[in-house]
Amino acid sequence: MSSKLAALNDWVASVAKLTQPDAIHWCDGSDAENAKLTELMLSTGDLVKLNEQTHPNCYLHRSSPSDVARVEHLTFVCTSKQEDAGPNNHWMAPAEAHAKIDALYAGCMRGRTMYVVPYCMGPIDSPLARCGVEITDSPYVVANMRIMTRMGAAAQARIEREGSFVKGLHSIGQLDPERRFIMHFPEELTIKSFGSGYGGNALLGKKCHALRIASYQARTEGWLAEHMLIVGIENPKGETHYVAAAFPSACGKTNLAMLIPPEGYRRDGWKVWTVGDDICWMRPGADGRMYAINPEAGYFGVAPGTSAKTNPNALAMLYKDAIFTNVGVTADNQPWWEGLPEGTPAKDWQGRPYDKAVSPAAHPNSRFTVSAKNCPSYTAKAEDPQGVPLSAIVFGGRRESLVPLVFEARDWTHGVLVGASMASETTAAATGAVGVVRRDSMAMKPFAGYNFADYFAHWLSFDKPGAQLPKIFHVNWFRKNDQGKFMWPGFGDNLRVLEWMLKRVTGQAGAIETPVGNLPKPSDLNTDGLGLDAATLEQLLTIDRAGWKAEMESIGEYLDSYGERTPHVLKAERAKIAAQLA
Numbered sequence: 019m020s021s022k023l024a025a026l027n028d029w030v031a032s033v034a035k036l037t038q039p040d041a042i043h044w045c046d047g048s049d050a051e052n053a054k055l056t057e058l059m060l061s062t063g064d065l066v067k068l069n070e071q072t073h074p075n076c077y078l079h080r081s082s083p084s085d086v087a088r089v090e091h092l093t094f095v096c097t098s099k100q101e102d103a104g105p106n107n108h109w110m111a112p113a114e115a116h117a118k119i120d121a122l123y124a125g126c127m128r129g130r131t132m133y134v135v136p137y138c139m140g141p142i143d144s145p146l147a148r149c150g151v152e153i154t155d156s157p158y159v160v161a162n163m164r165i166m167t168r169m170g171a172a173a174q175a176r177i178e179r180e181g182s183f184v185k186g187l188h189s190i191g192q193l194d195p196e197r198r199f200i201m202h203f204p205e206e207l208t209i210k211s212f213g214s215g216y217g218g219n220a221l222l223g224k225k226c227h228a229l230r231i232a233s234y235q236a237r238t239e240g241w242l243a244e245h246m247l248i249v250g251i252e253n254p255k256g257e258t259h260y261v262a263a264a265f266p267s268a269c270g271k272t273n274l275a276m277l278i279p280p281e282g283y284r285r286d287g288w289k290v291w292t293v294g295d296d297i298c299w300m301r302p303g304a305d306g307r308m309y310a311i312n313p314e315a316g317y318f319g320v321a322p323g324t325s326a327k328t329n330p331n332a333l334a335m336l337y338k339d340a341i342f343t344n345v346g347v348t349a350d351n352q353p354w355w356e357g358l359p360e361g362t363p364a365k366d367w368q369g370r371p372y373d374k375a376v377s378p379a380a381h382p383n384s385r386f387t388v389s390a391k392n393c394p395s396y397t398a399k400a401e402d403p404q405g406v407p408l409s410a411i412v413f414g415g416r417r418e419s420l421v422p423l424v425f426e427a428r429d430w431t432h433g434v435l436v437g438a439s440m441a442s443e444t445t446a447a448a449t450g451a452v453g454v455v456r457r458d459s460m461a462m463k464p465f466a467g468y469n470f471a472d473y474f475a476h477w478l479s480f481d482k483p484g485a486q487l488p489k490i491f492h493v494n495w496f497r498k499n500d501q502g503k504f505m506w507p508g509f510g511d512n513l514r515v516l517e518w519m520l521k522r523v524t525g526q527a528g529a530i531e532t533p534v535g536n537l538p539k540p541s542d543l544n545t546d547g548l549g550l551d552a553a554t555l556e557q558l559l560t561i562d563r564a565g566w567k568a569e570m571e572s573i574g575e576y577l578d579s580y581g582e583r584t585p586h587v588l589k590a591e592r593a594k595i596a597a598q599l600a
């Protein structure tokens with residue numbers, strides 16, 4: 019306890035005074051500590067042990083059925099001025115927000131242990147990394163934070179050295195959806211979360227710190243905190259290009275980050291390296307290129323749909339040392355979810371006998387938590403304190419119609435417009451209706467800690483003399499045909515699209531110019547062994563002018579909804595495209 023920072027000690031003492039825990043435990047992140055916590059959770063039923071033969075050191079957590087996803091309507095950005103949070107966020111005045119949530123915290127840890135969790139987002143010795151401390155009364159949260167962040171003694175040492183850290187207070191409360199708030203005070207580098215144990219609401223290093231608070235900090239410090247995967251693509255010549263991609267929640271980041279090349283590509287020597295699957299912090303380096311780190315140390319991934327066919331790398335990492343949340347189990351206690359061809363579910367995610375008519379075996383937003391190092395495609399470059407240089411940035415959404423398989427932005431300004439205009443069908447990652455198309459700029463609608471208009475301006479500001487910016491693209495793996503079937507095979511075959519992008523970066527591939535952006539001709543894509551008919555490919559690579567005219571109108575209204583703060587160049591870029599389509 020000796021050398022702890024006074025600011026940290028004082029804050030921990032004040033939280034203890036408010037929440038009245040029976041005991042306080044400072045987490046060191048050790049194996050012994052984790053073993054003790056696991057024992058405790060097994061005894062309380064927070065964890066269920068899975069089959070030790072098939073899944074050594076794997077556990078299942080069944081959450082409260084009303085606590086299975088992020089709650090955007092209860093998530094607030096509490097800046098002094100409402101305009102600074104913007105129309106993209108729910109806002110509450112800081113004093114009111116503190117009063118409201120502190121009332122819920124009063125005495126909430128009686129009978130519980132309060133855990134103090136120091137963590138570092140990013141390689142511990144990276145100048146791009148940032149630290150925080152999460153106080154929580156949930157051992158499940160501690161166990162997950164230990165996998166998802168660099169947690170414990172080393173992080174605490176860095177905090178003591180630097181003196182600054184993000185303060186996160188979390189209590190699961192009574193898990194009552196009526197008494198639940200996720201509040202952010204970016205001006206105070208503070209997070210207060212109450213009433214949920216679900217990842218995005220409770221693992222405060224992730225969405226709350228690494229996206230909402232960090233995006234706010236990044237704006238003033240000249241960098242970007244983004245909802246992006248980072249992947250390295252190694253071609254047969256042994257050259258590796260790094261790509262970052264922003265897709266909304268449950269729209270394919272984990273899958274693209276761990277992609278296994280199609281057979282022909284594998285034979286030719288293509289390799290794919292995983293740096294990160296959800297969050298990317300990037301900053302221009304001395305050479306003008308954009309350098310990116312993954313601030314996380316693990317994956318909190320969507321289980322349903324993960325199989326040896328779709329994502330073999332992900333499946334391979336789930337056979338040991340993993341925590342599963344809200345999946346089903348087989349009769350011999352192996353985890354099971356929809357999309358797994360092997361095994362038969364015996365119990366559903368609520369522990370009831372499986373009955374297809376009652377519920378899927380796994381909740382659609384059931385998740386796994388596992389160390390990044392468990393992934394076969396994980397690269398040591400993910401530990402590089404300087405980060406990896408980006409060759410391309412990809413935006414994408416889930417759009418069953420209109421949006422082509424891929425197009426390239428003409429320049430940075432156009433690319434920022436493409437990102438700002440993104441739209442996607444909603445998914446089970448947040449509570450509320452699923453499958454509704456909504457604008458989700460840069461996949462950051464739920465995660466930007468400030469006004470989107472200012473955020474767009476910040477993006478534009480990177481285009482300055484000397485900058486060697488990544489090329490920007492947009493993809494859509496989710497187009498459907500008249501029968502409601504996906505038209506593009508997706509998953510590993512997405513490498514075919516990435517190959518075209520990287521050839522555009524190095525000037526080796528052609529494109530057709532359209533007002534919407536530059537598209538490959540069908541012959542520019544490698545379709546060897548794909549078995550896709552020519553008509554479908556043609557359709558995937560066509561711009562429907564009438565449809566895009568309407569889309570541009572809608573994008574215009576969207577940009578206008580941010581009022582005078584929306585950068586003029588973005589509006590002008592949109593108007594130019596609309597005019598060309600007319």
Ligand SMILES: Nc1nc2c(ncn2[C@@H]2O[C@H](COP(=O)(O)OP(=O)(O)OP(=O)(O)O)[C@@H](O)[C@H]2O)c(=O)[nH]1
Pocket residue numbers: 265266267268269270271272273274295296318319320322323324328447495496504507508509512
């Ligand atoms: N059809 C199709 N489905 C895909 C593709 N890639 C991913 N999916 C499915 O989309 C769902 C979510 O994918 P993930 O990769 O876990 O999504 P994510 O973007 O990492 O999500 P978050 O962790 O919520 O941020 C899974 O059910 C996948 O099987 C693809 O290329 N084509």
Ligand SMILES: O=C([O-])CC(=O)C(=O)O
Pocket residue numbers: 087088217218219224225266267268296318447448
């Ligand atoms: O943190 C979470 O809740 C999971 C996630 O990645 C997302 O929803 O985008």
Ligand SMILES: [Mn+2]
Pocket residue numbers: 245266267268296
């Ligand atoms: Mn995410």
